Amino acid sequence: MRRTLVPAGAASWWRRRPGAEEEAVGGLEARPKAPHARVPVPPEAKAPPLTYVESQMMSWWRDPIVKDGSTGKVAFGYMWGPVGIVDAEGRVGGEVPKPGSRWGTPSDPARPEPSVRRTPYSIAGLVHLLALAAAVTGTALTWESQPLGVSLATGLAAALAVFGLGLVVSSFLGRTGFGTIFQVVVTAALLAGAVALPEKITTEWTRQTWTPAAVSAVEPRYDLGAGVGTLDLSRLSVPEGTTVTTAVDVGAGKLEVVVPENVVVKLHALVGLGDVQLPGEAADDIDVSPDRDETRTLNPPAGTEPAGTLDLSLEVGLGQVEVTRAAS
Template identity: 50%
Template sequence: RRGATDHDPLAAQAAADAPPEAQAPPVVTFYPSWWRDPIVKDGTHVGGTGYLWGPGDARGRDLTSVLDVGIATPWTHPGAIPPPAAEPPRPRGPRWIGGWVFLLALLAGGLGTWSGWHTHPLGTDLQTGLACALAVFGLGMALSAFLGRTGAGTVFWALVTAALLAGAAALPRDITTDWKEATWKPAAVAQVRSEYDLGTGRGTLDLTRVHPAPGQTVATDARVGAGNLKVIVPADVTVRMDLDVGVGDIRLPGDRGEDVDVRPGRHRNVTLAPAKGTAGASRTPGTLDLTLGVGMGQVEVSRAAS
């Protein structure tokens, strides 16, 4: 040791007492770092390689989360965040059948109405179609207890259909589905029929050539289910009229204005005297006894020119 350099005892003592140089932890590439391993006396792994200390959110990047290392009981640090559990599949609810029920009700209503359109009155056709649609709505709501599901819309349309069915049942029986125009013009008293009838349309009864003899009474009945009934009476006779309109308007000679006053349940008894300056005004005139009725529409009575 004679040729060796003499060491400074103070420097050697300071170097021995100095702490080790700080080093960065090794980068994890394929295997977990030493500072993630659990402390075991014999150096073997007993559990997983979760943190013994440090942030708990780093467990998701551990190697055991990717590779199956065959550990029977994984070791879990109290601060570690467990992996998210997969959500169980939601059970599939019942299917909505409200739209199909509505379409089938429209189809059934259309077919039921069209089946007797040219052979039955309007009220009967509408009742048949609406009853078919209401039956489909009821059947759909009954099936929804076992197959599918219907909502409040189906109940609403069923109530609307029931209200329309009640309205169709109140329609007069003489309203037909075909619009027609008819003109009745008897040329003498003998040609006046006891009644004139029209389902739906515009009917005109021209009585200008009917002149009853003094003291004679000629009676007739004219009715229109839905539409307009116009009656023209001669100026030299007395006219007694019994007018009945279900829903609509009545216009008589002398009424002013062109406004239509539509009201339900209109009934009037009117007597028209012969016009002044005519032969009937100076002697005992004949009489026309008219019964006029319209289910829905207007009754119009006018005087012929003298």
């Protein structure tokens, strides 16, 4: 197959080669060739004119390398660093920048200098001071006449109002930063906590002790706003088959109840946030948790002469309830 294709290709090329037609017609005159159209040649490409020249502050990594391998101060087109201005004829028109300057002389001498934006002065310190003064004033004015939660909420609401006014003023005059926003968030959280406090918690911390000596002297209810309340029933003699009912309500603090040794105690203790400690538990066994609700029946120790029953309803909003038995 190869032997057939090679001669065929050679014969085809021989017939199509230039001048084959003239050789085929023999002595006939060669036909005049049609003139070729002249295609315009584009101008020779030239490098763009240099617009920057090298300054006096050169470094090894910016020095261009010439053909002989050395570095020299030649014109180049860096777009950063201090530069001068080159006109169309290659002459330097701008001043050589001083050492330490960042940019060269602008091309337009009439161009105005860029304006510098002045940062407004901070009013955050003044806002914080006024908010603190408002909180102290609002709390002091209501401390004697209102519960603790209402008094604190009044002062915190006044401080929050000052913070809000300060933020509004800072949008027109002065400025405030992240610290002011953080103080607003903290104040709002404290305000929510103050509103959640029970109204029975007063601003006065007191110590109160109730010691009824007889069953008839036991009041149906004892109240204490804030402090330490002690209900001492150790001297109470409750006959068998008799039930004595009473309740104690403390807003915040500690409630201590001492019961006789030989009585049966039906206890219902409710603590909003705190601990309940019953007879037989270790003194250091304190478990603080929210919404403590304990309902127990505490029987007298074995071998004790039985007596009557005490029905106790104890409630503390924030603090501890402690029930102990009197020693024989």
